[in-house]
Amino acid sequence: MRTYRDEGIVLRTHKLGEADRIITVLTRYSGLKRVVAKGVRRTKSKFGARLEPFTVVDAQFYAGRSLDTLTQVQTLRPYGMRIARDHYLYACANVMVEAAEKLSEDDQSPQMYLLLLGALHALAFRRHDADLVMNSFLLRAFALSGWAPSFYDCAVCGRPGPASGFSVEAGGAVCENCRPPGSLAPSLEALALLGDLISGDWARADEAPRGPRRESAGLVNAWVQYHLERRLKSMDVLRRLREV
Numbered sequence: 001m002r003t004y005r006d007e008g009i010v011l012r013t014h015k016l017g018e019a020d021r022i023i024t025v026l027t028r029y030s031g032l033k034r035v036v037a038k039g040v041r042r043t044k045s046k047f048g049a050r051l052e053p054f055t056v057v058d059a060q061f062y063a064g065r066s067l068d069t070l071t072q073v074q075t076l077r078p079y080g081m082r083i084a085r086d087h088y089l090y091a092c093a094n095v096m097v098e099a100a101e102k103l104s105e106d107d108q109s110p111q112m113y114l115l116l117l118g119a120l121h122a123l124a125f126r127r128h129d130a131d132l133v134m135n136s137f138l139l140r141a142f143a144l145s146g147w148a149p150s151f152y153d154c155a156v157c158g159r160p161g162p163a164s165g166f167s168v169e170a171g172g173a174v175c176e177n178c179r180p181p182g183s184l185a186p187s188l189e190a191l192a193l194l195g196d197l198i199s200g201d202w203a204r205a206d207e208a209p210r211g212p213r214r215e216s217a218g219l220v221n222a223w224v225q226y227h228l229e230r231r232l233k234s235m236d237v238l239r240r241l242r243e244v
Helices: 079-083 087-103 110-124 130-144 188-199 210-228 233-243
Strands: 003-016 020-027 032-037 056-062 068-077 165-167 172-174
Touching: 003 032, 003 087, 003 110, 020 056, 020 087, 020 110, 079 087, 079 110, 087 110, 087 130, 087 210, 087 233, 110 130, 130 188, 130 210, 188 210
Parallel strands: 032 068
Antiparallel strands: 003 020, 003 056, 020 032, 056 068, 165 172
16 A cells, blocks of 8 residues: 555655655654645745644655655644743753654654643643743653663662762663762752652652752763764753843
């Protein structure tokens, strides 16, 4: 069957020729797809406005030899319109979709799609602080990909927590006996917040003070960079916005 239909989230777009675009879409059942949307840059195109980043679509594709082609698209949830109104929300969303793209390169997981869908919904409707939503998504996405950190018990020996240190290389929280050289010593409040974010305890996470939030964000950033073996480019944009 050369045509197929799927629900998807538009992650990003690139120009192709004079009128076309390559659309990167995280689909619910077919995984990460890079497809050609023909003629979408023309002023009369019906597709253009429906293919903005962070938009949830119902799409039909035609399977090609190298790239599939988008033939029909219908907007399901226009999160992009809401998120694009706020520069900071937009930057946080870009971090999430960049991470989702990298983690989905070789893994067709419907759970990743649903996780990103929920996080974009929370951002678009400002359910929680944008940084908390982003960090919660990152922790859950990496856990889904097999890199689940410990924030309470020792990740090395399993000794019941709360642990006194944190080591990205060792798998998260570490006790005094297992702390490797160079491990960090975050506050118990920061580790507790990270535990709340990965478990989805928003009642507690929303009440976290500013200090533990900053601490936990640094640990999440370190975790992401270590396991991807590179920085997320969108993190640099977010950092510059924080400094303004």
